[in-house]
Amino acid sequence: MPLYTTPEQRWHAVQTRDSAAAGHFVYAVRTTGVYCQPGCKSRMAKRENVEFFDTPSSAEAAGYRPCRRCQAKPADSRRSDLVARACRLLETPDTPPSLDQLGAQLAISPFHLHRLFKAETGLTPKAYASAFRARRLRERLGEGGSVTEAIYDAGYNSNSRFYASAEQRLGMHPRDYKAGGAGATLHFALGQCSLGAILVAQSAKGICAILLGDDPQALLEQLQDQFPKARLIGGDADYERLVAEVVGFVEAPALGLELPLDVQGTAFQERVWQALRDIPVGSRVSYTDIAERIGAPKAVRAVAMACAANRIAVAIPCHRVVRRDGDLSGYRWGVERKRLLLERETAFS
Numbered sequence: 001m002p003l004y005t006t007p008e009q010r011w012h013a014v015q016t017r018d019s020a021a022a023g024h025f026v027y028a029v030r031t032t033g034v035y036c037q038p039g040c041k042s043r044m045a046k047r048e049n050v051e052f053f054d055t056p057s058s059a060e061a062a063g064y065r066p067c068r069r070c071q072a073k074p075a076d077s078r079r080s081d082l083v084a085r086a087c088r089l090l091e092t093p094d095t096p097p098s099l100d101q102l103g104a105q106l107a108i109s110p111f112h113l114h115r116l117f118k119a120e121t122g123l124t125p126k127a128y129a130s131a132f133r134a135r136r137l138r139e140r141l142g143e144g145g146s147v148t149e150a151i152y153d154a155g156y157n158s159n160s161r162f163y164a165s166a167e168q169r170l171g172m173h174p175r176d177y178k179a180g181g182a183g184a185t186l187h188f189a190l191g192q193c194s195l196g197a198i199l200v201a202q203s204a205k206g207i208c209a210i211l212l213g214d215d216p217q218a219l220l221e222q223l224q225d226q227f228p229k230a231r232l233i234g235g236d237a238d239y240e241r242l243v244a245e246v247v248g249f250v251e252a253p254a255l256g257l258e259l260p261l262d263v264q265g266t267a268f269q270e271r272v273w274q275a276l277r278d279i280p281v282g283s284r285v286s287y288t289d290i291a292e293r294i295g296a297p298k299a300v301r302a303v304a305m306a307c308a309a310n311r312i313a314v315a316i317p318c319h320r321v322v323r324r325d326g327d328l329s330g331y332r333w334g335v336e337r338k339r340l341l342l343e344r345e346t347a348f349s
Contacts, residue, residue, distance in 0.1 A: 189235030
């Protein structure tokens with residue numbers, strides 16, 4: 001199957017009005033300001049007046065409008081439908097299909113499917129299947145039954161294959177997770193900073209929560225809700241110093257915060273959170289910027305949801321993400337705290 005990746009391949013598809021190329025790219029005509037699907041029946045343009053775009057949205061960003069005759073824009077929905085079908089195939093309780101098998105079932109080249117899937121979801125098909133199995137495992141562990149049954153029901157072929165990545169997927173041993181975190185021990189401490197009350201909690205792997213609010217007791221209740229059966233231990237003198245370090249970072253962001261973080265989330269969330277940690281102190285970026293940095297330019301809403309799901313305030317600086325128009329938008333710990341953090345960072349940068 002042609003890949004339609006080079007200008008020569010694409011121009012040949014336009015000349016032959018190859019309808020199979022629809023969804024792979026669009027072509028735009030400079031003299032008319034219109035972009036079309038490769039199989040469009042409109043009058044053939046001259047090659048020197050034609051340029052190619054991977055998606056209708058990129059053509060529109062360049063100033064072109066969709067052709068009324070071939071209705072180029074619906075290709076977006078066709079791509080979305082194809083990716084949705086791929087997701088359903090990857091969510092099989094048995095071994096998920098390989099990329100080649102998935103492409104064969106959807107009648108599309110593996111190369112193009114991989115690129116299309118990642119552009120739409122922000123994940124590769126393999127990462128999506130892995131994240132889905134991990135989510136299903138959490139659900140099965142919460143339903144009762146044995147750990148072994150949950151592992152196989154979630155689609156893992158063997159115990160050894162699952163246990164190799166168990167703590168990365170669950171954040172603790174599977175039996176502890178099944179028991180609602182009963183085997184996990186979290187040290188925590190409460191403090192005060194210029195933003196109000198602050199709670200810092202640490203698991204054996206690292207910082208697992210930095211919470212901000214007005215009421216210290218409410219923060220403790222939030223921690224208990226997040227880890228309902230974990231053993232919570234109030235911090236000793238050494239841990240109080242760790243809290244002081246976090247508070248110091250809140251007050252003087254330029255000092256930096258080098259702490260091990262126990263970050264658990266979906267594969268997509270983890271990519272977003274890592275991108276957030278790469279934002280320099282004093283900088284502001286948009287949700288669109290983050291989506292582009294992680295290679296998922298269409299996943300702006302998903303990026304915003306990942307920011308909202310972040311429970312490690314300041315250390316994973318979702319406060320540095322604003323809307324494209326500069327509006328501060330929402331913040332899990334209040335827009336006013338977001339404003340103060342940004343103003344403080346600007347002063348220190």
